[in-house]
Amino acid sequence: MTPKSLTIAEIAASIGARAEGKTELRVIRAAEPHTAGPEDLALAMDPKYAGGLEKGQARAAVIWDGADHRTLGLEAAIYISRPRLAMAGIARVFDPGPEIAPGIHPMSVIDPTAEIGEGAAIGPFVTIGAGVKIGKGAQIASHVSIAEYAQIGADALLLQGVRICHRVTIGERFIAHPGVVIGADGFSYVTPEKSGVEQIRDTLGERKDFREQTWSRIASLGGVEIGDDVEIGANACVDRGTVRATRIGSGSKLDNMVHVGHNVQVGRDCLLCGQVGIAGSSVIGDRTVLGGQCGVSDNISVGSDVIAGGASKIFTNVPAGRVILGSPAVKMDTQIEINKAVRRLPRFMAKMEAFQKSLSAGKTGDGSESA
Structure with missing residues (x-):
């Protein structure tokens, strides 16, 4: 070019x-x-x-x-x-953008019931299922698959190897980088009796018994709903909901290798940096930023305008507007003080050892004080 x-x-x-x-x-x-x-x-x-x-x-x-x-x-x-x-x-x-020829490449397979918007550019080896609706001006690179009844708004850009699963709904100007998977089943399993994990949650550490257990799969009946102007980085995954839809609000940006679990609700204009993982049924407020490798436990709420430093592990609800850091995540200024204290520990322990030796030196063999 x-x-x-x-x-x-x-x-x-x-x-x-x-x-x-x-x-x-x-x-x-x-x-x-x-x-x-x-x-x-x-x-x-x-x-x-x-x-x-x-x-x-x-x-x-x-x-x-x-x-x-x-x-x-x-x-x-x-x-x-x-x-x-x-x-x-x-x-x-x-930015020249990808080179995808206008029209539909002859080596792509598109179900006759699919609706492709005006001005679409669809590369080779693309498969589009029954009842799919794709808005005008979409650019779809090679080896993309879009399953039945998915809907994608106008001016979407789907790069190589993107997988859009069935009944996913996506807004306008969506960008998906290579390897993105939207709408795979959530990681949901159950045992006939309380599993070891459930016991530990109840007791916070004590395991009552050990027995054989088998896992039964809970199918994901919900979908995924994504707003306008969302961008998702390479190899990121957004799981479908168990019953209600997993949702990502308009304007949010997900970095490479982010995982959004089933039923998660991500607000508007959020930034989820590389390797962030959000476990099932958690809620992330608007304009929240999660630094790289942050982890969010299941079934908790992170308020709007929260900023979490890299590698923070969030196990409890976080109020709106808070800046947090650490594992477990606490207020950033508190974590900084913790870090300072940890760095001082070797000197503190050396002083304690010297103090203990001085005390021992001041005692006689029978424990009485020396003259």
Whole structure:
């Protein structure tokens, strides 16, 4: 694919920024300042990158408010105040997206009862089941399967190997990265009598007996409902509900290898980072952020606007707005104090040992104090 050529003025207008200098100058890609060539747009959005501009050959760059592009040796510049926000816009401008030919590839299999929206692009080895509804402008890459009666809104992007199971409902502008599975059965099993796990939950540690037990599967009768503007990373899994649907609110983003268990309710505009696991029937409020490798126990509630630091393990309900960290998760400032105390333990123990030795040295063999 030939790189797209854009003027500095066009890029600035697309991200709502100010451009100065030779704004008709054309660039074809974004680059780091020290490697940028004459046709690149250097990303020098902080004063610490000014030295990189001297090493590179960029004629134009994105620079911080208050800088002067002329003194930096540039012919044109885009001035920004919030680098990461600007980066989002610039990446969107230059992102070519997947190359999926318009129309339906002849090597795909689509049930005649499926409804495919106008302008869809469907690659090879795609299978679409009975009664499926796909909105207009959908892009579906190779080896995607969409099972019977699933519904997907307009402008969806499903990348290689995505699996959408039966009776899943998804809103508009959905993005699923390779290997995503939406709507597999939940992990639900039961034993004829109370299992060892149930006993431990009741006793918090004491196991009454040990006996043979077999697990009976509880089928997942519910579905999965996903709102608009949701993005799900590679190899993430969202299980269907047991009776009610598992839900993910509009605007939420799930990173690679996130697992959302059966019946879980995730609110709007949440961020679930890599390897987060949420056990069945838990509720996550709006705008909540769970750092990488966070674990959420089953049947608990995490309020809106909660931020959980990486690797936190959440075993109890968390009120709205709290910042938590640790295992078990507690208020972040409390966990920081715990961490400090743990680091001090070796010195504390050494002092205790020295104190005990001094006490022993001050005693005679029969236990009386020496003179």
